[in-house]
Amino acid sequence: MEQREPPASEQASQPDHEVRELLNAGRLAEANTLFDRVVNHAPAGQDRWERSAVLVNRAKLAWRLGRIPLALELAAEGWTDLEGEPSDKPAAAQAMHALGYLLEGIGNRRAAVDMLRLSVQVARRAARASGSATEVLAYCLQALGGTLNFRAISSPPELAPAIFEEARGYLGEGLELAKDEQMRRALLGAYSRSLAGVGELEQAEEHARETLRQAREADDKWALAVANWVLAVVCREQDQLVRARTLASRAVAASEAINDPSLLLRFSLDLADICARMNDHVGEAAALRCSVAAGRTATETLQEGLAQALEQRRVAVQAQRLAVAAQEAAARDPLTGLANRLGLERSAPALLEGTAAKGRVPWLVLVDVDRFKGVNDDAGHAAGDATLREIAQLLRRECRADDLVARWAGDEFVVLLGDAGGTRDVGPAVAERIRAAVDDHDWTVVLGPVRRPTVSVGVAAGPAALDQLFAAADMALYRAKRHGRNRVEVEPLVSGLVSGN
Incomplete structure (x- = not known):
């Protein structure tokens, strides 16, 4: 009910x-x-x-x-x-x-x-x-x-x-x-x-009649429908089928007026049962049609609602994917496809924490293109962009899939090496591979025979936060520039460094 x-x-x-x-x-x-x-x-x-x-x-x-x-x-x-x-x-x-x-x-x-x-x-x-x-x-x-x-x-x-x-x-x-x-x-x-x-028909009739009286006074169609239904049930049990049919019909009409499919379904089924007992096949068929219509309305409402819910879920998933894609795009450098500064800052803490949890030491490699302004001035900005894309490819090639490679800004790149294993000099070794890869690369297609870019690299390691590692590597990079460029410099290890096992 x-x-x-x-x-x-x-x-x-x-x-x-x-x-x-x-x-x-x-x-x-x-x-x-x-x-x-x-x-x-x-x-x-x-x-x-x-x-x-x-x-x-x-x-x-x-x-x-x-x-x-x-x-x-x-x-x-x-x-x-x-x-x-x-x-x-x-x-x-x-x-x-x-x-x-x-x-x-x-x-x-x-x-x-x-x-x-x-x-x-x-x-x-x-x-x-x-x-x-x-x-x-x-x-x-x-x-x-x-x-x-x-x-x-x-x-x-x-x-x-x-x-x-x-x-x-x-x-x-x-x-x-x-x-x-x-x-x-x-x-x-x-x-x-x-x-x-429970078979207490006399009391049931008394209470139902009182409900009916109050419902009429208050113009309460819901209570009116229920009261007529109960009186119909009582009359059916007393074998007063003609009276029962009249009351059940009133209950059905009232439930239709208030647009209540659940009551309409129940009342029309009882009306059909009463009509069947009376051999009133026309009335029974009409009541059954009413019950079927009520059941269909409830089912169609639920089915339509579920279809709407499915569509809304589809749209929500699509919006979520677009939001994730937008978030990823915001953290990626459009020129090189590497992570940008935002992407590095988002991903670095987890990498550093994971490395520390394994008892390993993180290395930060800071790469800067030597005299890059001259490349732009001599060959043009399009060639300069192509140069940065080539260097990004070389960085990917020389690093592991788990390393975090990012374009920090302009012609500066960062490589964050997480799990260095038991090798204490993995940072300098990767840095030297990067320097040599850029120096040995065939730049003719990109820049012609005029200029060959090189990179200076600063390296630092230690159980420190990203900004501390970056500051240390930047000092090493400054020395590499000052000592002639196209070289690798390593900042002294932070005291208390955890050794690899």
């Missing part, structure tokens, strides 16, 4: 309540328009329990509007807020109640009942802590009892009475607590169905 909403005093906000009122009146277009404005405002709750209640109740609204991907997104966010230490807050019970409704709609029936039971437990604790929370407990009891009624109806005959009896207990307790008139009608209608389920 559908779960009724908490009383207005327990709602997240007045606009949320107005959306529900529009939905209950069947004014879907207006409800959608107002909901768009409501959902764009952050929950006003002061703690995470209140925030969770707002989010999950909005998820219920989205679900009823057929906006299933949004409903699932809001529910997941609200559900996350519920995780953690147990709560005795009324808002937590409200959120769990709403989650139970959504789980039922998705078809996860066992999880739905478990969540509704949990909502009752939390609401009980809240009621003990604060007498003002009894109304929340009442509507949690109504949700659990009403859902158990539907479970009993669809269960094997030998199991149904026990489930109806359990539902009656919850609903009777809720009736003793509820003060809100709408909630009392919901509890009374569901309670009368439980009574019918």
Whole structure:
């Protein structure tokens, strides 16, 4: 049975309540328009329990509007807020109640009942802590009892009475607590169905008639539908089939008026059963068509929502990939394809930490092209760019795949060697290979016979941060420039250096 909403005093906000009122009146277009404005405002709750209640109740609204991907997104966010230490807050019970409704709609029936039971437990604790929370407990009891009624109806005959009896207990307790008139009608209608389920037909009829009377006075079509349905069930059990058919038809009409597929499906199936007992094949066929239509509506809504969710997931994955690609592009030098300064600064800490964890020593090799301005002046900037690309290729060739090679700025390159193994002079050895590779390279195609570029290289090692290694290597590079260029200089090892094993 559908779960009724908490009383207005327990709602997240007045606009949320107005959306529900529009939905209950069947004014879907207006409800959608107002909901768009409501959902764009952050929950006003002061703690995470209140925030969770707002989010999950909005998820219920989205679900009823057929906006299933949004409903699932809001529910997941609200559900996350519920995780953690147990709560005795009324808002937590409200959120769990709403989650139970959504789980039922998705078809996860066992999880739905478990969540509704949990909502009752939390609401009980809240009621003990604060007498003002009894109304929340009442509507949690109504949700659990009403859902158990539907479970009993669809269960094997030998199991149904026990489930109806359990539902009656919850609903009777809720009736003793509820003060809100709408909630009392919901509890009374569901309670009368439980009574019918355990065979107490006279009391069931009495309570259903009282529900009907109150529903007419309040123009509550939901309670009107439930009351007529229960009276139809009672008449069916008393073999008053003509009266039962009339009442069941009224229940179907009322559920159609409020656009409630779950009630419509249940009521039309009972109407079909009554018509079959009367050999009213025309009425039975009409009722079955109604039930099929209601089931199809629910299924199509869910299927469409899942299709929308899949499409939204596809778009999200695509956006994530684009974001990753953009992030990678931001960390890569477009001219050489090497990591740029940002890429080096992002990746270096992990490489340095991994090297230290292995008891190894990191080496930093700083490479600078000698008199590169002259290359640009003599051969042009296009040739200068081609030169930098060639040097980048040579650096890749002389380094391992795990080494971090980057263009630092202009004509300056950095190679960060992580795990140097047991070789203490691996940094100078790599630096000399790089220098020789540039010096021995055939530059004719790129620069012609006029000029052959060379590089000066500074090397440093030690258990230090990137900026410290860079500063030390820069000092060594300065000496290489001062001592004639096209050479490698090594900064003295930092004291306390861990030796390779």
